[in-house]
Ligand SMILES: O=P(O)(O)OC[C@H]1O[C@H](O)[C@H](O)[C@@H](O)[C@@H]1O
């Protein structure tokens with residue numbers, strides 16, 4: 001069995017509130033296939049509200065010491081308990097006063113994962129959640145949780161509590177996070193997270209069980225632990241449902257065959273996150289790729305010290321192995337020996353970076369190319385084609401051109417996967433919004449479909465394998481394979497190229513970032529552009545917009561979703577720059593600047609995006625006084 005049990009992390013001082021906490025299951029070896037009878041006693045423990053528990057784009061992320069209750073400033077001993085109690089109260093209020101009956105609790109394996117699982121299970125049991133499903137080892141990728149919520153035992157889970165700070169680093173001094181997915185496998189919407197936040201400012205007690213032993217998360221799937229007379233934890237196999245949905249989405253037999261092609265090879269970088277074991281299971285065990293196709297696929301609490309975010313900067317190792325330089329351009333000599341296809345995941349396995357030998361595919365291009373090649377993907381093909389596509393607003397318009405030529409509806413949403421979920425349908429409202437099969441993605445390295453309600457890193461890799469299989473269906477034996485770079489170039493020739501890149505300024509002082517946003521609003525969004533001086537660059541600011549979104553399904557309005565500056569070059573070329581503050585950081589502010597320029601001249605397609613966009617970046621940086629206000633001379637990341 002490929003399963004490797006992990007050691008349970010050391011308990012923090014909190015353990016004294018749960019005395020006696022003792023692992024009765026001794027070292028994770030014993031099997032308890034029947035419910036244990038050693039349940040604890042229900043308790044209600046007084047607490048007080050803790051400020052600042054407002055979830056961001058994707059859950060609540062804080063320094064792990066805050067969650068542990070050992071931070072120098074915020075020493076709240078019940079941080080996890082308060083958050084989970086607020087979450088449960090909100091879920092209960094949304095569910096006609098009924099506490100959820102079945103919940104999954106799983107994490108990406110980062111530092112504090114295992115201890116948080118123990119605490120959360122007790123609070124769930126204390127609140128009367130009957131069935132708590134915990135994956136063996138405690139680790140599950142976000143897409144796998146989504147699949148399990150939707151389909152395990154006929155989709156009977158009411159939701160999932162996912163312990164992740166996604167692509168943020170883990171370990172002492174780094175981030176921990178918790179997010180909630182609702183019963184159709186989708187991240188809870190703003191209405192839910194706002195209500196949770198309100199609740200967190202009111203609560204005066206939480207419910208838990210005391211005196212029950214820790215559950216053994218390394219026990220075999222099927223093992224049950226009773227935490228209270230009415231609540232039990234069942235250890236589940238993390239892979240079952242996810243493998244099933246991917247098998248339904250792709251042609252595994254065909255991929256198995258292609259995997260044997262002597263000129264075809266892949267490389268998957270798990271960045272020591274939760275995606276690794278899933279890559280092992282699917283790429284190696286199910287599809288037969290050699291073990292050498294994996295790197296960094298063993299989950300580690302600190303992600304091996306890396307920043308588990310798949311982009312050109314943080315996935316440097318993979319980028320190099322794929323024959324690429326850090327600006328995404330080809331390093332020709334390295335490219336000649338690179339694998340055919342490379343991909344990298346983030347900490348919780350929902351993001352993806354796609355590269356061919358010597359060819360970085362920007363996420364926005366990848367999305368457009370998957371869309372254009374929908375026939376290669378059985379999930380779309382079986383249903384007779386796509387019924388809807390969507391991208392987040394800061395993603396490039398590469399998708400728009402394809403959607404137009406295929407004549408399918410396109411939606412442009414704010415940043416955040418939850419906005420896509422709404423368009424794909426929930427269990428209750430499915431008939432109101434059938435845009436499925438649906439394809440969507442974001443510039444932030446997210447791609448996915450309605451097979452689940454999260455973005456899916458491995459799905460993107462399988463999609464690209466399928467595209468390559470299709471592209472090579474007429475390649476004769478002994479002929480060189482059509483490569484990723486050929487698919488990409490053909491696409492640009494057909495549709496034009498959207499040069500695209502993003503600058504990130506991480507951990508900027510919040511005040512400075514807000515000042516910059518105010519300046520953009522005052523001077524450009526609401527200002528008089530005709531009063532602007534001519535710039536020697538010849539790149540003229542011609543229009544602006546602050547993005548707001550009205551959900552076409554439920555009518556909800558989301559405002560302040562990015563400041564868009566439209567530019568025109570002297571030769572008439574159009575370009576766009578967007579400024580937006582990240583919603584996923586945990587300290588200070590991260591300024592994101594998204595640059596995009598459409599190019600129809602084939603001669604330029606070979607150039608690297610950052611160099612094509614450099615003068616546009618300089619112009620925008622000067623206009624918004626980024627350097628003056630933040631003191632930053634260069635970005636932390638260019639991708
Ligand atoms: O707010 P940002 O840091 O730009 O986050 C951007 C991304 O964060 C998470 O990954 C969400 O799941 C994505 O849907 C979102 O696009």
Ligand SMILES: [Mg+2]
Nearest residue numbers: 166346348350
């Ligand atoms: Mg993620």
